Amino acid sequence: MSDQHHDDKPTEVPGATVNQGRRRFLAGSAMVGAAGVAGATGVAGVGALTRSQPAQAASNGNGPDIHVAPGELDEYYGFWSGGHSGEVRVYGVPSMREIMRIPVFNHCSASGWGMTNESKRVLGDSHRFTNGDAHHPHISYTDGSHDGRYLFINDKANTRVARVRLDVFKTDKVVTLPNVQAIHGLRLQKVPRTNYVFCNAEYMIPQPNDGRDLNDPSKYYTMWNAIDADTMEVKWQVIVDGNLDNMDADYTGKYAAATCYNSEGAVDLAGKMRADRDWVVVFNIENIEKAVADGNFTTIGDSDVPVVDGRKSADLNVTRYVPVPKNPHGLNTSTDGKYFIAAGKLSPTVTMIEIAKLDDLFAGNLSDERDVVAAEPEIGLGPLHTTYDGRGNAYTTVFIDSQIVKWNMDAAVRNYNGEDVDYIIQKLDVHYQPGHNHATLSESKDADGKYLFSLNKFSKDRYLPVGPLHPENDQMIDISGDEMKVIHDTPTFAEPHDAVIIRRDQISTKQIWERDDPFFAETVAMAKEDGINLETDNQVIRDGNKVRVYMTSVAPNFGVTEFTVKQGDEVTVTITNMDKVEDLTHGFCMVGHGVSMEISPQQTASITFTADKPGVHWYYCNWFCHALHMEMTGRMLVEPA
Secondary structure, three states: OOOOOOOOOOOOOOOOOOOOHHHHHHHHHHHHHHHHHHHHOOOOOEEEEEEEEEEEEOOOOOOOOOOOOOOOOOEEEEEEOOOHHHHHHHEEEOEEEEEEEOOOOOEOOOOOOOOOOHHHHHHHHHHHHOOEOOOOEEEEEEEEEEEEEEEEEEEOOOEEEEEEEOOOOEEEEEOOOOEEEEEEEEEOOOOOOOEEEEEEEEEOOOOOOOOOOOOEEEEEEEEEEEEEEEOEEEEEEEEEEEEEEHHHHHHOOOOEEEEOOOOOOOOOOOHHHHEEEEEHHHHHHHHHHHHOOOOOOOOOOOOOOOEEOOOOOOOHHHHHHEEEEOOOOOHHHHHHHEEEEEEEOOOOOEEEEHHHHHHHHHHHHOHHHHHHEEEEOOOOEEEEEEEEOOOOEEEEEEEOEEEEEEEEHHHHHHHHHHHHOOOEEEEEEEEOOOEEEOOOOOOOOOOOOOOEEEOOOOOOOOOOOOOOOOOEEEEEEEEEOOEEEEEEEEEEOOOOEEEEEEEEEOOOOOOOOOOOHHHHHHHHHHHHHHOOOOOOOEEEEEEEEEEEEEEEEEEEEOOEEEEEEEEOOOEEEEEEEEEOOOOOOOEEEEEEOEEEEOOOOEEEEEEEEEEOEEEEEEEEEEOOOOHHHOOOOEEEEEOOO
C-alpha cells in the first residue's frame, strides 16, 4: 500500500502539463469557502489535512487495448445520463463510441420525441415541458444481477421518473410524483427482482403545497417515494425530516438508505449549516408495506397515494436516522452486500453502515443509531461518490482534491477498530473535480473490476478551446491491476451526472418492431375505429375540421403523395413503415410546420399539427433510406379558410 502522506513531486501526464501550484490553490480556496460557509460548526478535520501523494495519472502504454476495430463490438453497454439535455446517452465500452441517444425528458427533432402522439402519451401532461435534468440511470435486476429489461432515470427539474425499454431503447413510461419537488437520488430494489423504484424528493415544501403555509418552514417536509416498476404507479411515500440527497438499496430487499442534509429544516444557506451533523435515513421496506396494509397512513391534497410518517418524531418504526458528518452526499451499497457507504462531502471521511446490524437497530437492540457504523475512514477533501471492483476495494471521488481514491473496505474496518493498518491503496489525479464515478457492473453482485469512469465536472486545458462553456470530461481508468491508470478522456456535454455499465450479453434488443407492440397500440386502435388496415390502406379521412391521413412507407415511396385540407384544419398523419430490412428507417417532416418523426421498420407513428398557412407544403422523408431518398416526398395542399 502507498504512503498516505504527500510530497510535492509533480504528476506526469502524457500530453498535458498539470500545474500543481494551481491545483493546490484551487483545493485550498475551495476548502476555505466551505469552512466559511460552515461558520462556527466548521468542517471536520480540514485544518489537519494535507494533500496526499500524487499517483501515476495515465497509462504508460502497458494498459489494456481499448481499441475496438471496425466491425467489432464493444464488451459493454454504458448508459450515461444526459444531464440538462434530459436524455440518456449510450456508449460502447471500452471504445467510448456514442452509439445512441435516447430521448426521455427532452424534445428531439430527429425522432419526433415530444412531438409524436405516441411520445406525448408517454410523457402525459408533462410533455409541455421542453427541459429535463436527467441524473441517475439504473438498470433493473433479478437476484442482484442486471436483467436488461428496463433502465430507469429521474428528472430533477420537473419531478419525474421515466422507464426505458431496453429491447427497443425507447422510453415507454413517465410518471410525475405528487406531493414533492425535485426527484434526485434514485435506485432500484435488487432482489428478488426490481419490484420497486425508490427515489428521493430533495426539496422540502409545505404539505399540502397549496399556498397556505408559504412562509412557515416548520410545515415544510419532503418524502421518500416507491414506484411500482411494472406499472410505473406511485405506490407509497414516506415523509421525512431534512432534504434527501442520494440513496441506494441493499441486496436483501429489506432496506434502503438515503443521505440527508439540512437536518435544521432551514430555507437559507447559513441556516442549513448550523447543526454539527446530518443523517443517513434508513428505510425498513417491510415495515413501510405493513403500515400501508394496516391503514397507518394519510393522503395529502388531491393525491390518493398513501403517505407514511417516517419523521424522527413518529412511532411507526419505518425509519432510523443515523448521525453522520455534515452535509453527506453520495450513498452506494458495496457489491458484497455488507455496507451502505455515505460520502462526507464537507468531511474528509466516508461512513460505512453495516447492513447486517440493521435488524437489531429496528428491533431496538442497539443503544445508539451510531452502533451500526462499522468504520469512518478518512479519504480526502470533498468525498462525493463510491464505486467497487468486486475484490473488496472501494473507489471514492474526492471533488476538492480532484482524485479517485482506492481503498480497502476490510482494512478500513480493522483500522477503525484499532489495528495499525493502512487502508488507502492509491490516490489518482483526475481532471478535474470528479462527481460520480462508476466501475463496470459495479451496481450488481457481478462487479468485475475492469474499468472505472470518473465523471469530472471541469475539463479546462484538456481539449481544444470552444469558448466560455467547456465540455465536461469523463475519464476511463484501468482498475484491473494493482495500480489505477487513466487510459482515455471523453468530452461530454451538459453535465452527465451518473452512468451504469453492463455486459452486452445482458441486453437483448429487437432490430425490427413487432406489429403488435404496445408502444403504438393506441394508434393502431384509432386506425381500427376508422376502418383502416395500417399495413395496406392509404387513405384520407375527414371529420369536420379534423383530417386523418393514413399512409404506408416503402422505400422510396410514401403511400399518399398528395392530400388537400383547409386552413385551420387539425391534421394527424399516421405512417406505417412496411419495410422489413434492418436499419431501414423512414422519416416524416412537414416543411414549415415544426413537425418531424422517425418511423423504423414495421413501426407505426403518428403526429398531429395545425395546417395554419394556405398554399403548397411539401413533406419529405428525413432519414436517408434509398438511392432515391431525395425523391421520397409529397404535398399537402392547404386551401384558404
